[in-house]
Structure formats: structure tokens, C-alpha cells
Amino acid sequence: MLLELAIKAKQCYPRCDGIDKFIAAYGVHVLAMQKISDSDVDFYAVLGVTDSLAADTHTIKRSYNKLALMVHPDKNPSAVADGAFKHISEAWEVLSEPSKRQIYDL
Template identity: 50%
Template sequence: PHTTSPLLSRKDFYKILGVAPESNEDEIKKAYRKMALKFHPDKNSDADAEDKFKEIAEAYEILTDPKKRSIYDQFGEEGEK
């Protein structure tokens, strides 16, 4: 049986927001606002817009909290659990 590596399936919060791992909080905030507007369920009727919006919000929450971001950078999304 073929299993996928947990690293392959982990969410890349930097990629979700379209920012580099070395981005500062201002850059992350700007990217979040842009993505949130694009995928907000009230503005985007795509079937997956709400899921994408939640993913963007989760990425923003992690990357703007220095402690959570440090854990994420070290352990990926599994570090949050």
C-alpha cells in the first residue's frame, strides 16, 4: 500500500497567502487582506471559496502570532496540534 508523507500533505501557510517565509507581519497582513477579499464567501460564489477563505484565515492566524509561527516553522502544521 502506498502512503503519502505527512510533509507532502501539510498545508503551506506561506504558499496559501502567497508570501515568502521571511516575510514580515506587514507583508503577511497585506497578502491576507488581498486573499480574504478575493475568496470571501459573500464576494466569491465558487463552491470552494468558503474552504479557501477558512484556510487563508488559519494561515493568517498562525503567521501573525510569533509563537505559533515559530512552532509552525519548526514542525509544520503538526506542531500546532
């Protein structure tokens, strides 16, 4: 509900500072809650990578860097920025190493 309101606020007031960061932080949490199994988070979705099979390390790194800048607690005043940053850091930790990524993909 809060995320939808933020998106509508962005549509009404596109120049309003901070809404993009707010949306990014809450969006990460929403994606992290959509699990692919009982305990596994979809790390590709958390990082905003749509095609997990075609994604190379460069694509994953680019997505991580973009999100990290938006949700880092030092740059984002949102109350959930710290948790969002932890989610994307965990996703990066798994998907950036080929051995961990291969295990995760299985």
C-alpha cells in the same frame, strides 16, 4: 484541469467578471493540497508569500487581506470560496502570532 481552463478563459476574455475570484479560490485549494509534510500545509504558499524567511508580519497581513477580499464567500460566488476562506484564515491565525509562527517554522 478546471483551474487551467479558468486561466485560459481569463487570457481570452480579460474583462470577464468573476474569473479572478474563481481563480483565487481554486488556487488557494491547490496550494493547500501541496503539503510540506504528511500533515502540514504550507501556510506561506496559501497566502501567496514567496519568501518565508524574509516575510514580516506586514507582508503576511497584506497578502491575507488581499486574498480574504477575493475569496470571502459573501464576495465570491464560487462553490469553493468558503473552503478557500477557511484555508487562508487558518494560515493567518498561525502566521500572525509570533509564537505560533515560530513553532510552525520549526
